[in-house]
Each structure stands twice: as C-alpha cells, then as structure tokens.
Amino acid sequence: MYRVLYRKYRPTVFADVIGQPQVTDTLRNEVRSGRLAHAYLFTGSRGTGKTTCSKILSKAVNCLSPVDGDPCGECEICRGIDDGSIMDVVEIDAASNNGVDDIRMLREEADFTPANAKYRVYIIDEVHMLSIGAFNALLKTLEEPPAHVIFILATTEVHKLPATIMSRCQRFDFHRIPPGDIASRLEYVCAQEGCTIDREAALLIAGIADGAMRDSLSLLDQAMGRSEHITEETVRKTAGLADxxxxxxxxxxxxxxxxxxxxxxxxxxxxxxxxxxxxxxxxxxxxxxxxxxxxxxxxxxxxxxxxxxxxxxxxxxxxxxxxxxxxxxxxxxxxxxxxxxxxxxxxxxxxxxxxxxxxxxSSDLSLLIQRVEMLESTLARLMADPLAVRPVTSARPASNATLPQQKPPSSDEMKKLRENAVPMEQWPEVLEEIAKSSKAVSTGFEGSTAYISGKFVLVDSDRDICFELLRKQQNRERMKAAIFKVTGKSYSLGRYSYPDEKKTDDALSQLASELKAAGIPVSGE
Ligand SMILES: Nc1ncnc2c1ncn2[C@@H]1O[C@H](COP(=O)(O)OP(=O)(O)OP(=O)(O)O)[C@@H](O)[C@H]1O
Ligand SMILES: [Mg+2]
Ligand SMILES: [Zn+2]
Missing domain, CATH: 1.20.272.10 (Zinc Finger, Delta Prime; domain 3)
Structure with a gap:
C-alpha cells in the first residue's frame, strides 16, 4: 500500500528533526541529564514537528538504552510504543475528545504507576480544543503531578490556552522551517524514493509551503506523480502557479x-x-x-x-x-x-x-506612506550627515509647502489607530528575530510590548532607549524586516504611548516636531 510521504518520512529521532534546534537540542539535553519537566507545551505553526517531537520525546524518556538523548528505536519499550503494545504512552486528540470525562478518566488513570515503562506519557494534541471543564480538570493534575507522569501538550493556537495551564508547562516554540533546510530534506526524500529534484524546484516548494514541512512533502508527493525528475516547471504545474x-x-x-x-x-x-x-x-x-x-x-x-x-x-x-x-x-x-x-x-x-x-x-494610504517615507529619508540623511539637512534657505516656509495636498495624520486619526490597536502576540518572536542580527538592539527592547493597528505596529515601552534606537534608519529597517519575517506583512512603525500624553497624540507629528526643534525642515526633498 502506498504511504503518503509525510507519514513515511516522519522523523523517529530528534537528530532527524530539521530546523528546530532550539527545541531538539534542549530536549535531548533534558533526556540525557534526566532533568525532565512534568509538562511540556509545544506550540508554533502547522506542520513543523510538534506531534513528531511529542512522539519522539515519549519514547526517549522511556527508552532502555537512549543514544545521546534520542530513543534507540530497538529496545522492547521503543518497539512496544511503536506497535501500540505498551499502553503507557497515551495519545489524546483534543479535537475529538474535548470532554471533561476524558480528562477525569485520565486523572484517575494517571495515579497508577505505569505498567511497563518508566513514565506514563500523555500527549494531548490540539490541546486548545479542550472545553473549559476539561481544562480545569487538567489543571488539577498539573498542579500536583504524580512523579511518573509527563504531559506533552501540542497546539498551533497557544493564545487559546488558559494562562494557568501555560504557566505550569515548559514551553517550546516551533518555528517555520527555513527554505534551505526544507529543500535539503526534500532532496534527501527524493533520493530515497529514487527520483531527482532540482534545487530551484525544492526551494520553490519550500516557498509555497511557507515553512511547513508537511505541506512541502504533500506537494512533493503530487509532483512525483507527474515526473521522476522534478523541475521548477513541474512544481509550478502541480501547484497551479503561473509561469x-x-x-x-x-x-x-x-x-x-x-x-x-x-x-x-x-x-x-x-x-x-x-x-x-x-x-x-x-x-x-x-x-x-x-x-x-x-x-x-x-x-x-x-x-x-x-x-x-x-x-x-x-x-x-x-x-x-x-x-x-x-x-x-x-x-x-x-x-x-x-x-x-x-x-x-x-x-x-x-x-x-x-x-x-x-x-x-491607492489614495488613503498613499498620503501616510509618502509622509513616512519623507520622514525616513530626512532621518536617514540626518544620521548620515547632520549638516546635510540644515535648513535649505528658500523663500518657502519650511513646512509642508512642497507637498501642499498632504495632511499629517491628525491626532484624531492617531487616536483611532490606538483605539483599534490589539496586542501583537508575535512581538517576542520579532525581538528574537532582531536578536539574530543585533544583541544590542534586542536588549534595548527588553520589556517592551507592541500593538497592531491597521498598517502600524505601535511600540510601547517606558524606556526611552527603544525610541532612540528606532530613530536610526538602519534599526527601523531591521525592525520592519523582522516584523515582516515573522508576520509576512509590512507595517509602518509608530509609538503607542508617550510619557507625557498631553504633548502630542501623534507619533509622526512627534517625530516631525523633534526634527523641527533640531532645526531640520520637514519637507519632501
Ligand atoms: N521539523 C521537521 N523535520 C522533519 N520533518 C518534519 C518536521 N516537521 C514536520 N515534518 C514532517 O511533516 C509531518 C507532519 O509533522 P507534525 O505532525 O509533527 O507537524 P505538527 O507541527 O504537529 O503539525 P500540526 O500543527 O498541523 O499538528 C511529519 O510526519 C514529517 O514528515
Ligand atoms: Mg500535530
Ligand atoms: Zn529504546
């Protein structure tokens, strides 16, 4: 019988899980040193290895002869877990078992020591689907976990979990897998399957799948149905992409x-x-x-x-x-x-x-964009050479005269932006991204939060250093690129609140007045 690729190539050891070193290295260390948590929370985007790592971890903690933190795959326990004859690893799909009863039963059962293995491991997949009652029942067990029980909770939607549950788990965030890593894995799978794939084609698949390995393997599966040698063209046709x-x-x-x-x-x-x-x-x-x-x-x-x-x-x-x-x-x-x-x-x-x-x-946006660009270019020049942006004496007043049709976003508009702002959950991820290119900048943002409102990310912090950093063009670009990388969307940057709210309501006007105070005209070019 034909087995779909993504099932056939599910890694059985941490060493084969690609693109998640922040998860796999730590877990292997914990297994090696025996310092295990009672509850793990695996979160992050679809098809990136959460369920896979849950299964590996459940074996690794019980394996009779683990190899460097990985399960051996050969001992009676590993094999027993694989073929289902050992019942101490229990997989619960919360999407179909969201009832209180299931969790209650789990609680009673959890009190018994495991029958064969060292630990009884409960993998609760799609845990965000549990009902409130079930969460409460689970919480009771998490509060006083029996020594021989390990919970592994997996979900794509961590924001739907009660904070009380989250705070009792060791949390691991699974990231989108970098395209290069996906491409290499696809090449490996192709070689195993006796076909070939061009690097470009593999990268294209990775791009379409947006960092998800499962989607990548599914697409590869379909492409392999078309041809034994997979080119970019094969992938385009398979995915229905235009040339x-x-x-x-x-x-x-x-x-x-x-x-x-x-x-x-x-x-x-x-x-x-x-x-x-x-x-x-x-x-x-x-x-x-x-x-x-x-x-x-x-x-x-x-x-x-x-x-x-x-x-x-x-x-x-x-x-x-x-x-x-x-x-x-x-x-x-x-x-x-x-x-x-x-x-x-x-x-x-x-x-x-x-x-x-x-x-x-498009008219409404363009005014704002022009204004941001103008401010950014003025700032860039200011950073490059403070003298270069001294007032160019001209008959015109140094105001918006060069762009007469342009209106700054009024404080009302800014107010509206803030009223509609929602907390940006991915902010920690953005800062993590920034940390990759500059530790100094990411340190500056420690303790900050951010909000999303329309096309804006509004940064909030009571430390001025954040905004000082954001005044540098290079840092703004860095921040925008990081936001883009995490959200896939482009945003303009603004400030959420000011220490002295009365001064002004408007992040851009604030910037503009700061420039003016420094004797710099805020105008087009
Ligand atoms: N990091 C990875 N390394 C190698 N293969 C992976 C990885 N992540 C996913 N896969 C492949 O994708 C398949 C699905 O992965 P898995 O079930 O672990 O994803 P998931 O994160 O649980 O996704 P979902 O959120 O949809 O439940 C695996 O069987 C495997 O073939
Ligand atoms: Mg899963
Ligand atoms: Zn083993």
Whole structure:
C-alpha cells in the first residue's frame, strides 16, 4: 500500500528533526541529564514537528538504552510504543475528545504507576480544543503531578490556552522551517524514493509551503506523480502557479503603463484555466519581493527564487517607487479579499491591473506612506550627515509647502489607530528575530510590548532607549524586516504611548516636531 510521504518520512529521532534546534537540542539535553519537566507545551505553526517531537520525546524518556538523548528505536519499550503494545504512552486528540470525562478518566488513570515503562506519557494534541471543564480538570493534575507522569501538550493556537495551564508547562516554540533546510530534506526524500529534484524546484516548494514541512512533502508527493525528475516547471504545474515569466510580463505592462497589454496577458492565463485569485496572490508575492529588494541589504536571505528571476525582479524593482510598490500590495490584497467574497474574479483582476497601470497609488494610504517615507529619508540623511539637512534657505516656509495636498495624520486619526490597536502576540518572536542580527538592539527592547493597528505596529515601552534606537534608519529597517519575517506583512512603525500624553497624540507629528526643534525642515526633498 502506498504511504503518503509525510507519514513515511516522519522523523523517529530528534537528530532527524530539521530546523528546530532550539527545541531538539534542549530536549535531548533534558533526556540525557534526566532533568525532565512534568509538562511540556509545544506550540508554533502547522506542520513543523510538534506531534513528531511529542512522539519522539515519549519514547526517549522511556527508552532502555537512549543514544545521546534520542530513543534507540530497538529496545522492547521503543518497539512496544511503536506497535501500540505498551499502553503507557497515551495519545489524546483534543479535537475529538474535548470532554471533561476524558480528562477525569485520565486523572484517575494517571495515579497508577505505569505498567511497563518508566513514565506514563500523555500527549494531548490540539490541546486548545479542550472545553473549559476539561481544562480545569487538567489543571488539577498539573498542579500536583504524580512523579511518573509527563504531559506533552501540542497546539498551533497557544493564545487559546488558559494562562494557568501555560504557566505550569515548559514551553517550546516551533518555528517555520527555513527554505534551505526544507529543500535539503526534500532532496534527501527524493533520493530515497529514487527520483531527482532540482534545487530551484525544492526551494520553490519550500516557498509555497511557507515553512511547513508537511505541506512541502504533500506537494512533493503530487509532483512525483507527474515526473521522476522534478523541475521548477513541474512544481509550478502541480501547484497551479503561473509561469514566473507571466508575472514579470504583467509587471512590465504596469511599468510601461500599458493596460491593454496586461489585459491580454490576463486573458491568456484565464483561457488556460488559471485561477484569478491565485494569480492575484502570486502578484502580491511578486510585489512583496520587490518591496524586500528595495528595503533590505540582502533580500536573498528571505526571498526564495532562482538567480535569474531575482535579477529580473531587481530590475523591475529599481524602476518603481517603494511607495507605489506598497500601495500595489495593498490594492492587490484587497482585490484578493473581494475575490474570495464572491465578486467576479476576472473582472476584479482586470480592474485592479488597469488601476495599477495608471500608476496611481491607492489614495488613503498613499498620503501616510509618502509622509513616512519623507520622514525616513530626512532621518536617514540626518544620521548620515547632520549638516546635510540644515535648513535649505528658500523663500518657502519650511513646512509642508512642497507637498501642499498632504495632511499629517491628525491626532484624531492617531487616536483611532490606538483605539483599534490589539496586542501583537508575535512581538517576542520579532525581538528574537532582531536578536539574530543585533544583541544590542534586542536588549534595548527588553520589556517592551507592541500593538497592531491597521498598517502600524505601535511600540510601547517606558524606556526611552527603544525610541532612540528606532530613530536610526538602519534599526527601523531591521525592525520592519523582522516584523515582516515573522508576520509576512509590512507595517509602518509608530509609538503607542508617550510619557507625557498631553504633548502630542501623534507619533509622526512627534517625530516631525523633534526634527523641527533640531532645526531640520520637514519637507519632501
Ligand atoms: N521539523 C521537521 N523535520 C522533519 N520533518 C518534519 C518536521 N516537521 C514536520 N515534518 C514532517 O511533516 C509531518 C507532519 O509533522 P507534525 O505532525 O509533527 O507537524 P505538527 O507541527 O504537529 O503539525 P500540526 O500543527 O498541523 O499538528 C511529519 O510526519 C514529517 O514528515
Ligand atoms: Mg500535530
Ligand atoms: Zn529504546
């Protein structure tokens, strides 16, 4: 019988789990030293190894002759757990067993010592699905865990867990797996299966799967059904992606302000039964790539594409203004949302492309973007050479005179931004990301929190150092790139609250008035 790849290639030892060293190294150490916790919480995005590591850990703690913190896989306990003859490892799928009774039973059972193994291990998968009653019952056991019991809770939605449960667990965050690691694993699987895959194709799969190994293996499975030698083309066809050259061609039409040409291309894709929502998504990806190229020193580190495509995309990016690129992403994304809500996809696609060909920015956003860009470029120049931005004496007052149509976001707008702000749960992840490139910067943000509101991430801290750091262009870019890496979305930065709220309500105006106070005119160029 054919076994799907992602089941067949489920790692059986920590050493084979890729891309999660922060989890696997620690767990192996704990097993080696025998310093085990009573409850573990595995969280993080889909298909990245939570269930896999739960199974490995349940064996490792019970194995008769563990090898360097990994289960041996051969002793009677390892084999017994694998074939289900040893009942001391219990897997509960909370998605189908969310009742109090199950957990109550588990509590009674947990009091007995294990029958064969050293520890009785309860793996509760999708633990966020438990009912309140069940959580309370579980909590009682977690409060006074019998010495021979280990709980492993796994979930993608950690924010749905009660804090009382979380605080009793040792928490491990599983990250999206880096594309290079996924690609290498796919190459390995292909070699085992007697077929071949081009590196570009493997990277493309990794990109489509967005860091999930299960999705990557599923896509590989389908691609292998098409061909024994998997190329980028195979993957594109399998995933129903447009040829990269079509995307580049459509973007060329946007550059040339040639709506007729673009509509022809869309028509062609439509006739070859290309889904318009998918095309829209891919265009978002293409513009996102251009945005990263324009904002990052080494976009290669986050972009998954062949050198040739990268070269062409760079060329296009250099001809577009960053603010246009950002507004295009915004426009395409709203268009995509509308497509999913049932409007005629083809007409929607055409309208959006015609609009983009006109070169206009979507109006409401553009003012804000222009203003942010202006402030950023002024800041950049200030950092580079303080003298360079001394007031250029001119007849005009050094205000918004050069951009007369432009209005700063009023304090009312800023208030609204804050009223709609929600705590940004991924902030710790963002700081972790920052720490990779600069310990100093990440230390500066210690104790800070952040909120998301519309297109803004609003940073909050009572230490001024944060905002001092954010005044540096390089740090802002770093922060935005980190936010992008974690959320997949681009945000502008702002400040959530001020020590003296009366001074001003508006992060940007605050910045502007600081510049003015330093004798720097806040104007376009
Ligand atoms: N880090 C990894 N290294 C190697 N293979 C992995 C990894 N993560 C996932 N896989 C592959 O994907 C399959 C699914 O992984 P797993 O069930 O552990 O994911 P999960 O994190 O529990 O996902 P979900 O949140 O959807 O439950 C595994 O059988 C394995 O083939
Ligand atoms: Mg799972
Ligand atoms: Zn063993």
């Amino acid at each position: 990269k050259s079509s995307l580049i061609a459509i973007c060329d039409c946007i550059l040339d302000k040639n709506p007729a040409g673009a509509i022809d291309l869309i028509d062609e894709l439509h006739r070859s039964s290309k889904d318009m929502a998918r095309l829209c998504e891919e265009l978002v990806e293409h513009f996102r790539a251009m945005m990263l190229i324009r904002t990052m020193k080494q976009p290669e580190s986050v972009l998954v594409m062949s050198e040739d495509d990268l070269k062409k995309t760079r060329e296009q990016a250099s001809k577009l203004q960053l603010s246009f690129i950002i507004s295009a992403i915004d426009k395409l994304q709203s268009s995509y949302d509308r497509m999913l809500h049932g409007v005629n996809r083809r007409i929607e696609m055409e309208m959006t492309i015609v609009h983009l060909c006109s070169g206009e920015r």
